[in-house]
Amino acid sequence: MKRSISQILGRTGIRIPLILWSIAVLYPIFWMFVGSLKSNAEIYRNPWGFPETLNWQNYVQAWSNYNIDTSVFNSLIVTLVGTMLTLVLAIPTSYAIERLQFRGNRFLFTLYVSAMMIPMVLGWIPLFFLLMDLNLLDNIFGLAIVYAVSQLPFTIFVLTSFIGTIPRSLEESAAIDGMSPYGVLWKIITPLSMSGIITVTIMNAIQFWNEYFMALIFLQNKDNYTLALAIDFISSEAQYTNAWGTLFASLVIAIIPVIILYAIFQQRIAKGMTEGAIKG
Structure with a gap:
């Protein structure tokens, strides 16, 4: 029992930093993709939120x-x-x-x-x-x-x-x-x-x-x-x-x-x- 608990704690100790690192790497990419679908007004008004409407015109421009x-x-x-x-x-x-x-x-x-x-x-x-x-x-x-x-x-x-x-x-x-x-x-x-x-x-x-x-x-x-x-x-x-x-x-x-x-x-x-x- 003690061994299984130590194994779980060891795995958790390894996975938590990896998960945090993955979030730190993936979030800017996700934010960039979301920002590409916003109008300039939305970017200034709510830079961290989701777009109200998908603005594909940015890609066309x-x-x-x-x-x-x-x-x-x-x-x-x-x-x-x-x-x-x-x-x-x-x-x-x-x-x-x-x-x-x-x-x-x-x-x-x-x-x-x-x-x-x-x-x-x-x-x-x-x-x-x-x-x-x-x-x-x-x-x-x-x-x-x-x-x-x-x-x-x-x-x-x-x-x-x-x-x-x-x-x-x-x-x-x-x-x-x-x-x-x-x-x-x-x-x-x-x-x-x-x-x-x-x-x-x-x-x-x-x-x-x-x-x-x-x-x-x-x-x-x-x-x-x-x-x-x-x-x-x-x-x-x-x-x-x-x-x-x-x-x-x-x-x-x-x-x-x-x-x-x-x-x-x-x-x-x-x-x-x-x-x-x-x-x-």
Whole structure:
């Protein structure tokens, strides 16, 4: 009896902080969604209450008047291109570092890991002039390249831990059957590392979708703005036009894809990170 009571108290002591933390995280999101359905008068009159009528006009104004539709498209392009480019560069590099024996492969891996500790802010000014020389400044594809390079060390670090646990006998058997090294990489190593690939893909995609500072530095034309920059513009405008409902609506538009993506793949993300930690 005493043991069961102590177990209940122990579980309660763990659950109460988690419940409180969940409320602290979810309530601002809920309040933002409720605010996106209010008129400006309702927001000022009763900021914490429910809307009297559902005002979907805020979403229409955000989508059309503030060009959120263009910004969503730009963010989608940057996220897709950046994510795919990261994988195209990281998968062969991870395989070469982990499997191929050449002078300096451990040093190269250490160099990539060390790059994870260098703040990206230190490279913003050189990158600005480099993109300007390459005529990629104020270009969403240039921004996608910067994103891909910035996440390359992290992606390689994760993928090498997965590739390192794949039995070498599978590669040797494929080589005996006449498969080329490229065939081994793309037909054997890549499918067996799919948990790690999915994990880094989703984490990189969320990072690229939400990124703000590099987009602010490398993009100048409003037609090239990503979603984060468009929301920042609406936020500055809301101070003078009282478009708070429109601001809330744009924030909801920004977070819905992230929530859906994470909800669909949360088990794969948790599984991939757990396997990566064990395999590493």
